[in-house]
Amino acid sequence: MAKKRVLSGMQPSGLMHLGNLLGALDNWKKLQDQYECYYFIADWHALTANYADTSNVRHYVREMIIDWLAAGLDPEKAVIFQQSLVPEHAVLHILLSMITPTPWLERVPTYKEKIDQVKDKDLHTYGFLGYPVLQAADILMYQAAFVPVGIDQVPHLELTREIGRRFNAFYGDVFPEPQPLLTEYPKLPGTDGRKMSKSYDNCLYLSESPEQITKKIMQMVTDPARKRRQDPGNPDVCPLFSLDKIFAPKEWQDYINVECRRAGVGCVDDKKELLKHLLAYLAPIQERRKKLSADPKKIENIIRDGSNRAGAVAAKTMEAVKKAMKL
Numbered sequence: 001m002a003k004k005r006v007l008s009g010m011q012p013s014g015l016m017h018l019g020n021l022l023g024a025l026d027n028w029k030k031l032q033d034q035y036e037c038y039y040f041i042a043d044w045h046a047l048t049a050n051y052a053d054t055s056n057v058r059h060y061v062r063e064m065i066i067d068w069l070a071a072g073l074d075p076e077k078a079v080i081f082q083q084s085l086v087p088e089h090a091v092l093h094i095l096l097s098m099i100t101p102t103p104w105l106e107r108v109p110t111y112k113e114k115i116d117q118v119k120d121k122d123l124h125t126y127g128f129l130g131y132p133v134l135q136a137a138d139i140l141m142y143q144a145a146f147v148p149v150g151i152d153q154v155p156h157l158e159l160t161r162e163i164g165r166r167f168n169a170f171y172g173d174v175f176p177e178p179q180p181l182l183t184e185y186p187k188l189p190g191t192d193g194r195k196m197s198k199s200y201d202n203c204l205y206l207s208e209s210p211e212q213i214t215k216k217i218m219q220m221v222t223d224p225a226r227k228r229r230q231d232p233g234n235p236d237v238c239p240l241f242s243l244d245k246i247f248a249p250k251e252w253q254d255y256i257n258v259e260c261r262r263a264g265v266g267c268v269d270d271k272k273e274l275l276k277h278l279l280a281y282l283a284p285i286q287e288r289r290k291k292l293s294a295d296p297k298k299i300e301n302i303i304r305d306g307s308n309r310a311g312a313v314a315a316k317t318m319e320a321v322k323k324a325m326k327l
């Protein structure tokens with residue numbers, strides 16, 4: 001039986017951090033053994049909000065490919081490609097835009113949120129409103145059965161299904177309905193205790209050296225009520241303990257869970273122990289990053305080859321689309 005198709009993408013709007021690794025990449029990596037996977041860098045999506053300053057996009061695309069490969073995505077197993085190298089995405093986007101009612105787009109929660117909250121950029125553009133139409137094109141292009149995403153992307157998937165249904169109703173059955181594969185992962189705290197996010201400047205990046213990671217962990221916020229070493233702390237509200245629960249061995253977690261509460265152990269000791277395990281976890285990734293960074297030709301070949309493979313599938317879909325639309 002043919003493997004079902006999985007597709008997902010990420011915007012190259014910054015460097016990848018530990019939250020991205022645990023929340024998405026580790027999951028993508030598992031899926032590449034069970035499914036026919038397509039993973040792509042959504043560089044056009046990054047332009048929808050960053051159109052005024054595009055100077056970083058190229059750099060982030062390259063670093064993202066390196067992060068993906070270093071984290072274990074395997075171009076022998078999955079098709080790894082770049083959206084802008086498969087121009088069919090733009091063609092399908094424009095055709096889908098013809099049938100997408102604008103009120104559907106104005107209702108999208110991420111759209112409303114960003115329009116209300118983002119003040120340093122003008123997001124009242126045609127491109128930004130059309131963000132989910134481009135995403136629908138990305139997904140429908142590969143007739144993907146499953147799309148691994150976080151919960152925030154579910155409305156985009158819903159809209160993708162609605163656009164696909166509307167297309168099928170007008171022109172005949174071309175697109176199957178994709179389902180989200182929800183990536184369940186506890187939110188990773190950043191160094192300030194809030195959710196790890198590049199907009200908070202509290203991230204541990206995959207591209208950082210062990211020295212930089214060490215410095216950040218040593219300055220990381222712990223239980224804010226525990227001001228001095230002799231104060232008892234509460235691991236339940238401590239962001240450092242959240243990291244312990246992921247990276248430190250069970251015995252250490254149990255030890256902290258008892259000793260922190262009676263000031264038997266200090267935050268500095270906990271940080272040092274966490275660092276041992278965190279740095280060991282990151283070491284092979286950083287090793288692969290180093291090798292890949294020194295070999296730009298290899299990176300370029302991988303992304304070109306993946307984009308050619310994706311392009312072959314996209315060309316077939318576009319033939320079916322044009323035939324259905326009598327173009």
Ligand code: TRP
Pocket residue numbers: 007008009010011042045134135138139147149153156
């Ligand atoms: N909107 C997604 C995000 O911000 C990125 C994305 C673009 C995507 N196209 C996609 C995700 C297609 C899944 C499938 O995370």
